[in-house]
Amino acid sequence: MTALVGDIGGTNARFALWRGQQIESVRVLPTVDYPRPEDAIRAYLQGVGLAVDALQAVCLACAGPVSGDEFAFTNNHWRLSRKAFCQGLGLSNLLLINDFTAMALGMTRLREGELIEVCPGQSETGAARLVIGPGTGLGVATLLPLKDGGWRALPGEGGHVCLPIGSAREAALWTRLHDKLGHVNAEAILSGGGLLELYRTSCALDNEAVKLTSPAEVTAAALNGDAYAAAVLEQFCVWLGRIAGDNVLTTGARGGVYIAGGIIPRFVEFFRRSGFSQSFRDKGNMSRYFDNIPVWVVTAKYPGLEGAGVALQQLLEGRHSGD
Template structure:
């Protein structure tokens, strides 16, 4: 039986794995900038395993951006594809394209207890939706809805593009600085890897500091080493993420809990767990009580997006069997 291929493609990296009998294997991470198209990257991945496309029957790609229609252009990447063109080029039986945070949400259904750290304890409502939110190249947001017979349905969206909510005079001053540079200020303009850099530069401009840090990694390391400006950057980042997550729970009724995922926070996970995320998450005035018992976890699983892509593909194949 031919294995399937699954991919989790973000703005910076594309992760690929084989999916066989409900499990991933042979995981590789490729930089999207090094390949002209997804097809070229897939052929490179298969070649590195000594395989050719004809040995793969089915493919699921979890793609950053809204997925619909024949043609897809990746958000935060130069890649694009045609469903028909890719299927024919790789001689596939089935091609499934899903939003990357649809895959991430489905990946939460395969988590083990040791793959999460508690951000805030509470009592999850088993009949309510679950929120999945994660800063990476952008800010992903998705909702996992329970269905009868222990099934799950995902409501994909573009929650990273909501307006950045302001909750203090300091935040207002920084929002004004960001607005003067970018116009409309979205949540992911701050809550992403590039957002850390934007926030750092906004603070430096506002407070007349000399900016000397240029990357998210440098900012994270400086904060953990005690740099006061970098500490404020991470602190505000965590507070803003809590506020955006709390807003999303109010909107979707996701009292089944919140999973925080993505590639940014693992750089400073201990700092994050001790941050103002939990307080800002609940600070909703007269509706604060609605969020008091909603638990939140930081996901430490290595490849939840690939796992979720495999789950999505398996569901498709089971339906068509």
């Protein structure tokens, strides 16, 4: 079987061929360059020298809740009708899944050297695992082990839960964010754009001049010894710990936590030294609940594509992978 798998986020669409239960011919295309996902797929196929009619199936992992015929991508301009998509490309098999369903299933395909330990621990047998990752947005999913040795991914929109407040400074930052944004969700801070928003809000709170103009500049300044930028990045890590800990308590994810997405791997050593671990377990009388829960940063290049392939394979084999 030759299938196409895609992992489509707010900024980039990653495509690959799925053959022999492996991905190959990976290409990354900016979503802004194409009016529709169909156009990007045709460009990808042309680039790898494959005709559209050579495909037996397509699985696309998409940012946002997936249901019904019409799908609007959360963080880019694309829209998709399942019916029109299949007719336009001559397909009979199209699987749409949430992007963090794919990311979660991608954790089952990790290879040696693709995890960096942040918090030591031991995965509890049979327990759920949490997958969370700041990128263009904040993705959250739960991975459940099945009795037959397989896995089921539970999609959700955990990036849109309310941003928690755990200190007086966080309350002051939240107040300014609320004045500007109204509802303050976790993604408002725990994302690429959110890091810049956190920097600007911090500057306004502290009467500091705004000198940095992109998330990359904030990160680079922090890593190069800028004390103020480092404090902002530290707050980012602390807030990620609070959200991850809340999700562990909600889902019972004592099997471990995977920190995925494109942001944290850029400053892993800073992250490991940050207040993430303390805020992760700072839950009052439930703090001991976290004593043996491992946390890892995922450094694999294309876990979303791998997970889309797993989802497609499970569908073809009649096993449930999640929505």
